[in-house]
Structure formats: structure tokens, C-alpha cells
Amino acid sequence: MTGWLAVDGGQTGLRLRTSDGRYGTGPGFSYADGDPVASITAAVRTAAVRAGVAGPVGVACLGLTGYPARPADRDRLGVAVARALNAAEVRLCEDMVTAHAGALPGGTGVTVAAGTGVVCLAIGADGTTRKIDGGGHLLGDLGGGFSTGQAGLRAVLAAADGRGPATALSGLAVARYGGGPDLGQRVAMADSPVSAVAAFAVDVFEAADGGDGVAGAIVVASAANLARTAAAGVRALGGDDVRIACAGRLFDAGDLLVAPLRERLAELAPSATLVPSAGDPLDGAVRLATAGLGRYAPLVHVHRGTAAPVTEESVVDGLPFPAGALLVSCQAQPGNPLHGPGSMARMAAAAAAGGACGIRANGVADVAAIRAEIALPVIGINKVAAPGGTFITPTFDAAAAVVRAGATMVAVDGTSRPRPDGSTLAGQIARIHDELGVLVMADVDSAAAGIAARRAGADVVASTLSGYTGGGTPDEPDIALVEQLSALDCPVIAEGRYRTEDDVRAAVAAGAYAVVVGTAITNPMDITTRLTKALR
Numbered sequence: 001m002t003g004w005l006a007v008d009g010g011q012t013g014l015r016l017r018t019s020d021g022r023y024g025t026g027p028g029f030s031y032a033d034g035d036p037v038a039s040i041t042a043a044v045r046t047a048a049v050r051a052g053v054a055g056p057v058g059v060a061c062l063g064l065t066g067y068p069a070r071p072a073d074r075d076r077l078g079v080a081v082a083r084a085l086n087a088a089e090v091r092l093c094e095d096m097v098t099a100h101a102g103a104l105p106g107g108t109g110v111t112v113a114a115g116t117g118v119v120c121l122a123i124g125a126d127g128t129t130r131k132i133d134g135g136g137h138l139l140g141d142l143g144g145g146f147s148t149g150q151a152g153l154r155a156v157l158a159a160a161d162g163r164g165p166a167t168a169l170s171g172l173a174v175a176r177y178g179g180g181p182d183l184g185q186r187v188a189m190a191d192s193p194v195s196a197v198a199a200f201a202v203d204v205f206e207a208a209d210g211g212d213g214v215a216g217a218i219v220v221a222s223a224a225n226l227a228r229t230a231a232a233g234v235r236a237l238g239g240d241d242v243r244i245a246c247a248g249r250l251f252d253a254g255d256l257l258v259a260p261l262r263e264r265l266a267e268l269a270p271s272a273t274l275v276p277s278a279g280d281p282l283d284g285a286v287r288l289a290t291a292g293l294g295r296y297a298p299l300v301h302v303h304r305g306t307a308a309p310v311t312e313e314s315v316v317d318g319l320p321f322p323a324g325a326l327l328v329s330c331q332a333q334p335g336n337p338l339h340g341p342g343s344m345a346r347m348a349a350a351a352a353a354g355g356a357c358g359i360r361a362n363g364v365a366d367v368a369a370i371r372a373e374i375a376l377p378v379i380g381i382n383k384v385a386a387p388g389g390t391f392i393t394p395t396f397d398a399a400a401a402v403v404r405a406g407a408t409m410v411a412v413d414g415t416s417r418p419r420p421d422g423s424t425l426a427g428q429i430a431r432i433h434d435e436l437g438v439l440v441m442a443d444v445d446s447a448a449a450g451i452a453a454r455r456a457g458a459d460v461v462a463s464t465l466s467g468y469t470g471g472g473t474p475d476e477p478d479i480a481l482v483e484q485l486s487a488l489d490c491p492v493i494a495e496g497r498y499r500t501e502d503d504v505r506a507a508v509a510a511g512a513y514a515v516v517v518g519t520a521i522t523n524p525m526d527i528t529t530r531l532t533k534a535l536r
């Protein structure tokens with residue numbers, strides 16, 4: 001049992017800390033990524049897995065960039081995070097709230113939090129709360145990392161064109177993004193153009209520190225913008241004796257930024273005092289997880305009571321889905337435009353809406369995103385490329401990763417091929433049962449492998465690997481193998497090349513407990529190729 005768990009999640013990354021001294025990081029996310037519930041929950045799961053959090057958790061507090069604006073999304077996020085962490089209570093708020101709680105433990109005053117973006121929060125002794133800026137990189141976030149980096153890159157282009165003076169920033173841009181005339185295009189085509197632009201803020205500070213006049217003017221302009229934002233916060237609180245604290249990575253620049261900021265504040269908010277931050281947003285999340293919410297209560301969404309350990313899901317006949325179920329395999333390999341957890345989560349949601357009773361998914365990120373998106377059980381696999389072929393979850397560690405990411409049960413390679421880590425199927429299954437407490441499905445390629453897998457302790461046997469371990473792959477599903485496997489004293493799942501109504505009916509007629517269909521439902525590239533060929 002973990003007493004509390006705190007999260008600071010932003011566009012460039014997520015940090016997680018727990019009461020029992022664990023620490024983990026996850027990827028960043030942005031509200032431009034699609035459904036925030038899926039991307040935030042996936043990032044939280046990743047950090048929790050990396051930190052080794054096994055749950056249950058008492059109170060989890062998350063301060064988040066991209067905290068959903070819609071109440072319905074906040075509800076969904078509360079439920080999804082409670083499930084992901086097996087947490088009894090989840091407290092969700094914007095990262096400006098945790099920044100404030102970390103920087104000003106007294107709970108009143110103004111914080112200016114600046115990283116890629118900028119957001120300022122003013123909280124008064126009388127309960128006044130006011131948010132300033134946080135308008136996003138397109139319309140607001142003035143003086144933040146993005147706007148500072150953007151001004152620097154604009155100066156580089158101006159210098160190259162002869163529209164502006166020469167600047168040391170030009171060399172720094174080549175060092176960071178490479179040389180050539182197409183800097184604008186390369187930045188725009190980066191994985192995350194916003195982060196790519198914001199990264200240049202560091203170079204702007206470096207050049208300013210080295211005495212470059214162009215960079216120096218940009219830093220002074222950013223400081224002036226931050227001062228205007230803070231001064232608006234001071235005015236919102238009545239203006240007298242207000243404390244201002246700065247938070248966020250942009251202030252790693254130290255006095256280079258703080259000195260001109262202090263100067264402008266002396267003009268704009270003379271009665272206010274700039275104080276050092278007591279802590280960072282993660283400290284603030286810890287505080288809001290461990291203490292009463294006080295003045296922060298109106299800014300925090302609290303979700304209680306739907307902790308749902310995977311082992312408590314509805315189990316029919318020992319399996320978390322009913323006999324005769326259609327399960328949909330949502331997988332897209334690299335190179336497929338649908339590759340990635342966001343698309344697979346949407347794909348799984350579509351399958352769920354169509355009546356699927358379970359999902360099969362590959363890898364930590366996809367499993368986590370799907371579990372965050374929908375309530376169906378997920379058969380997790382973790383494909384590992386190794387000499388002799390690709391193996392489906394061939395080691396205990398590969399299984400543990402997807403179970404910790406939220407898989408309800410796990411499917412493993414059940415063939416007689418030697419495993420990459422030298423382990424035995426029986427050893428792997430025993431550890432999964434003992435240490436992870438989930439059911440194991442063995443993906444086999446033959447009746448002999450099915451018998452051996454059952455003896456090794458598999459709870460379910462599936463025909464998944466028929467046709468994939470040598471000797472060529474036929475077009476049709478291996479119904480004959482399903483029939484042979486159905487003699488086993490455990491449920492059998494039909495999987496591999498099932499495409500039509502006749503195929504799935506034949507599988508059940510041959511004794512399958514359930515059928516997994518992947519490509520024919522979730523791979524439009526393959527479907528298109530097949531139908532295109534049919535027209536030639």
C-alpha cells in the first residue's frame with residue numbers, strides 16, 4: 001500500500017513521487033494530442049511502472065498541463081487514474097495550482113510558472129483566485145520558453161535574410177537544428193514543433209549571457225512580459241503586500257531573467273515582494289496529496305471510490321469475457337500510419353462500441369492507453385524481436401511490464417522454440433501466476449505445443465502462432481488446430497487470419513471458447529491491399 005502519490009505532468013515530461021520513496025518519469029502530453037484522458041493516463045501509468053508502484057494507493061494528486069477543461073473529461077480522468085493506480089482518492093488540478101502550492105506554502109500570493117508556456121495564479125487571503133495567461137503558445141504564454149525560443153529563431157531568420165542584425169544565435173541554431181536554408185521547415189516538421197521551438201530558449205539565454213545584444217533584448221522582453229503577467233495577479237489581489245514567487249524551468253536561467261523581471265516589477269507592482277520559491281510543482285502536488293486542500297479546494301477535482309484492481313473484474317468461466325466472445329486485436333506495427341497508443345486506444349474504443357468483449361494489445365504504451373480509454377479486459381502481449389523470429393511475451397519481465405501497464409491477463413509464446421532468456425514456459429507461467437496474479441494464455445503453433453503449454457500451467461491455449469513458425473503462412477485460419485486443441489481441459493481461443501462471419505462461426509463450431517480477430521478489423525492498410533488486389 002502506497003500512502004500518497006504525487007505527479008507533476010507537463011508538455012515535456014511527467015514526474016511521479018510516492019510516500020515510500022519511489023520516483024519515476026513518463027512522457028509529456030499536450031491537449032493538442034487528442035483525448036487528454038488517454039494521453040495523461042498512459043503517461044501516469046508509464047511513470048508508475050518505471051517507479052515500481054504496485055498499488056494500491058491512498059491519495060494520488062496530479063498537477064497537469066492540459067488539465068481537461070470539460071467537467072465530463074475530468075470525471076473520466078478521475079476514474080481512469082483511479083483504475084490505473086488502484087487509488088482510493090484522486091485529486092486533479094492544473095499544474096499552476098501545484099506550482100502555487102509548492103512555491104508559496106502559506107497558500108496566498110502570486111506565482112508565475114514558466115516552462116514551455118506561462119501561467120500565473122493569484123490567491124488572496126479572502127479566497128480570491130485569479131488565473132492570468134496560460135493562453136497557449138498560439139495566443140498567449142507570453143515570455144515563456146516557446147515565445148522566447150520563437151523570438152530567438154525569428155532573429156536567426158532575420159539575420160540570415162539581412163532583415164535583422166547579425167547574432168550569435170545563428171551559430172547556436174545550426175548546432176541545435178543543423179545548417180541549411182530550411183530551418184523553418186525542419187522545426188515545423190519536428191515530432192513536437194512546440195517543444196522544438198521552446199528548446200531554443202536555452203540558447204537565447206546562453207547567447208545573452210555571452211553578451212549578444214539581440215539575445216539580450218529578447219530576454220529583457222520576455223522578463224517584461226512575465227512582469228506584466230505577475231503585476232496583473234498582484235492587482236487582482238488588491239495590490240498590497242503581495243508575495244510573488246517564480247516557478248518552472250525557464251527560471252533555471254537565474255539572474256539573467258530574474259534581474260530584469262525584478263526591475264520591471266519595481267515599476268509595475270512596487271508594493272509586491274519577489275520571494276524565492278519554497279519548492280517546485282511536484283512538491284506542491286505532494287502537499288496537496290498529504291494536507292487538507294484549504295484555499296485550493298475550488299481548484300481541485302476530487303474523485304473517490306472506484307479503485308478497481310484488475311483481478312476483481314467480472315470473470316465468467318474463469319475468463320474475463322463470456323463464451324462465444326469476439327475479442328479484437330488492436331495492433332499496428334511501426335510503418336503503419338496507425339502505429340501508436342493514441343490510435344490503438346481509439347481503435348479499441350471503436351471495437352468496444354461494436355460489441356467486442358475484450359481487446360488484445362501489444363506493449364506497455366498501447367495497453368496503458370487502451371485501459372485508460374475503455375473498460376473492457378485487455379489481453380496484454382509484449383512482442384520481443386530476437387534471433388529466430390519475433391516472440392510474443394517470451395520472458396517474465398516482458399509480461400510484468402504489460403500487466404503493470406494494466407493488462408487484465410497476458411498472452412505468452414507457447415511454442416517449443418528456445419526462449420531468448422533461456423527460461424522455460426513452465427517457469428515463466430509459474431512466476432506470472434505467483435507474482436502478477438493474472439491468467440496466462442499460451443499462443444501455440446501446433447497441437448503438441450498446446451498440450452505442452454497446458455501441462456506447463458497455461459490457463460488458456462490459443463492457435464495464434466499456427467503458420468508463423470516456419471513453412472509459410474496460409475491465407476486461411478487453422479480451424480483444424482482449434483478442433484484438436486478443443487480436446488484440452490481448458491478454454492481454447494481461435495486466433496490468426498479470421499476474417500469472415502463464416503470463419504468465426506466455424507471456430508466456435510470447432511470448439512473455440514472465443515475468437516480473436518485483428519487484421520480484418522484493425523488494419524485498413526491490409527484490407528485495402530487485399531481488396532485492391534481483388535480488382536486487378
Ligand SMILES: CC(=O)N[C@H](C=O)[C@@H](O)[C@H](O)[C@H](O)COP(=O)(O)O
Pocket residue numbers: 329331360381392464465468495496497498516517518519520
Ligand atoms: C503471428 C503474430 O504475431 N500474431 C500477432 C499476435 O498478437 C498479431 O500480429 C495478430 O494480428 C493477431 O494474432 C491477430 O491475428 P489476425 O491479425 O490474423 O486476425
